Amino acid sequence: MPRSIQVSMQDVAKEAGVSPQTVSRVANGSDAVRPDTRQRVEAAMERLGYRPNYAARALKHGSFRNIGVVLFNMTTFGNSRILNGILNAAIADNYSITVQLIPTSGERTLSAAVDRMKQQPVDGVIVLLEQRIAGFAGYQPPKDLPVVLVTEGAADHCPTVDADQYGCSTAIVDYLMSKGHRTVYHIAGPASSRAAESRARGWREALEQLGAPVPDMYIGNWDADSGYQAGMALAHNPDCTAIYAANDQMAYGAIQGLKAAGKRVPEDVSVVGVDDSLVNVVPRLDLTTMRMKFNEIGTTAFSMIRRQCEGEKVPVGTKTVIPAEFVERGSVRDLNE
Template sequence: MSTTPRIVSMADVAKAAGVSSQTVSRVSNGSDAVRPETKAKVLTAMEELGYRPNFAARALKRGKFNAIAVILFDIGATGNLRTLQGITTVAAELGYVITLVMLDWNEKPTLAQALERVKTMPVDGAIVILEHLVSDYHTFTPPQDMAITVITTEPSDKYATVDSDQAHISSTIMEYFFKNGHRHIHYVSGPADSVANTYREQGYTAAMERKHLPIPPIIRGNWTAESGYDAGLRLAATPDCTAVYAANDNMAYGVIQGLRAAGKRVPEDISVIGVDDSLQDTVPRLDLTTMRLHFGQVGKAAVETTIDAIEHPNRPITHNTIQGTLIIRGSVQSI
């Protein structure tokens, strides 16, 4: 006849380690008020007995779970993966665990629907990685008992936001082109419903307008190298094109291959700059000038902002942007 295994209690650990239950509680809660040798004995006893802290009881006692939900729509996107890595690393360092919640963007969810998924979970707050502008972005009011941070470019007066500095990305790229004598600069965009692309495109247009330069038709891509390749073929047949600003590195690499397939030299005939610096570990002898985005820092800022809101519920709403870094390689030439 089988019997249900007895749950190991804090008192069992205390008896095995030769300490008080209060000492076990302190070790379990990460307190520094325990001598290292005593802590080692308690941890050894926990391991040998298979003790697992009761997180629900701990949450009731401390008033929080030390857990954050991360809501996202595309876990395969390079930026999301690197941001998530930053989130999980910093959360672990600060004593928080992460609960991952995937939503289907094809269903066009709202922020309210996204938060509905997590408000009954054992979490203290949520980070939303928002690549697209949702219909209730300006009207959504987060639950009063949950700290919310949205990773997106557009600020909100109702919840904290953090993102790469999209305006700085475009202004830096365009000024580098201008400094190298380029005036006929074309833009290869990401999807039209992408928030990041929208701001990069606006930055490109504003830079051209400041120089009183004609703005060529935008070539719409979809973040893939294949769409960049098609754009490169088109731009190779555009007589006045001397430079291309592609909204990400995948498309920039595709543009270069398309230009070369059509008989154009890069950078001798046409210069190219991308965004994100995501190909340096996958493309040998990469010679693409790009804006490196610090996704890990964005994730770190999102976690710190969320924890600050958990611990200080009445703190002011913030909007934090992380500037990228121009990485100069060999795909731009002065004219």
Template sequence: MQDIAREAGVSSKTVSRVSNGSDSVRPATRDMVLAVMDRLGYRPNFAARALKRGRFKAIGVAMFDIVATGNLLTLEGITKAASDLDYAVTITMMGKGQQRSLAAVVERMKNLPVDGVIVILEQMLPDVGTFVPPAGMEVLLVTSAQSTTMSTIDEDQYGCSTMVTNYFLDRGHRTVHFVSGPEESLDSHFREQGWIDALARRGVVAPPVIRGDWSADSGFNAGLELAHVKDCTAIYAANDNEAYGVMQGLAAAGKRVPDDVSVIGVDDVLRNLIPRLTLTSVKMNFGAVGRRAFRMVARAIEDPQRSRPTRELIPGVLVERSSVRDLTR
């Protein structure tokens, strides 16, 4: 640091202030010091900075699967929001064979230079209802599940399903068949429950669930099966991959969409992949969830005394195309 001060013609204190991101240095001086740092190959010691400030300006993200569409878009939202505030992001995976609990995840994160943790909770962990974050470590869950000790945020999975189910029923369909995601998926669980409850509120008993695995192939098999179910006119698939597979399965069985059977999916992620897409879908704003999740954690880190658990659900938006037939007309 003394070499930088000597080269830049400033005091060591000025170099320290620039290194620590202080606003008390004039812009021209800061730019000159930064140029010298770059020329001399200086890298700030973030551990020392953390000791001085009491935080690292970094958060951790824990997740089960980084390549799943929703997770990837949520992570993109987190990293963009973090970059806006000069935060770094450390990612850890909850892989198979590892102990899967919030306590284990946070314990791993405590050994890393992070100030808080965002857990993208695709599957229920055994201690979600009992875990209490340690002092000095803010923990937020991306899930529709509720917590009394941690803030949560998610797309409104339940509300998405009530919207889709009512949309079908309002257009004259007597019932709605559901193709789920994997049984262990929390998103699929809340979507399934929303579908069941929406039908019940209209006096309709839910037909048997067709279990899928988020893939187009599982949707295709569901379409083949439902094509032979008498009076099946409406199918709600838990994501767009399954919904597109359902449409192909129905076509293979000689059924037309929407003339014979109507189909709606969730996520609206195929619009840039499938030309002339006809699938009606619920657009989920994963990026907004990620951005909001980061801001909630950052706010709690900056002002821990005002932090208290909150729950936010971001509603989806129905994108109408041409895969639903209105039977009332």
């Protein structure tokens, strides 16, 4: 059953010793409240767990029919496609979406991110955790607010969903090694990224499992320029015949860097990326990649939160994995031939 709304403006007014109209002004961000009164009202709201009830909508539907989405940024390819999947699923089920960014300063914990969204009229929250954030281990969502995490790895008290970041790396390494390469060089994403960390770990452990040398790793920042610099550097390494870049932008940059340094792709160096983000962006795209199904991750996350909001239990302590899809194009040479 949908949650009922327990705390009213009258309750807050009584707690703070003010009128309900003053509580309404504070809740709506009006400037017509003295700072000390505002502080007293906000403290009462916090103590009582008050949330603006948007009564008309709640009375009509028995819930807000609104899902909060919290994320670090909306500019990365993966986040934008996941958000698109959430929005499309919400529209189909007659839900609305409220989006908030995790601030770049102040308290950056998982609890703080969810608590900020809790002040909005939402029935549940989806958090896109592509970066590390404090308070993840052992995090427990509020009892009156379901939370779904889009992140690498399971959480003890929340349902989680994501692509198989680790598995996509092991598949790419196995593929390149099967083509006769002695080892695979890696251009990783930034150290702050949970996905980049898992992809790098998958690359390293796949090489170790095969008994292959593990070369030094290059750290990029997801953009093509960082891949270009790595490609330029690797072009001067005679042992480098295969590169796995942690996303397609860096892979494409690496190809351009290799070519600028006089190397041919794939004749001299094979290159594989991840995400398939350059389709319809780069003409005559010839990059072999592992396609991430970001839209499906978004629709799955929405389904998980909606089901919780409507009273279903969704398993916690386990991650729902959306498999990636290998897309073979022309950027890999088979050295066995």
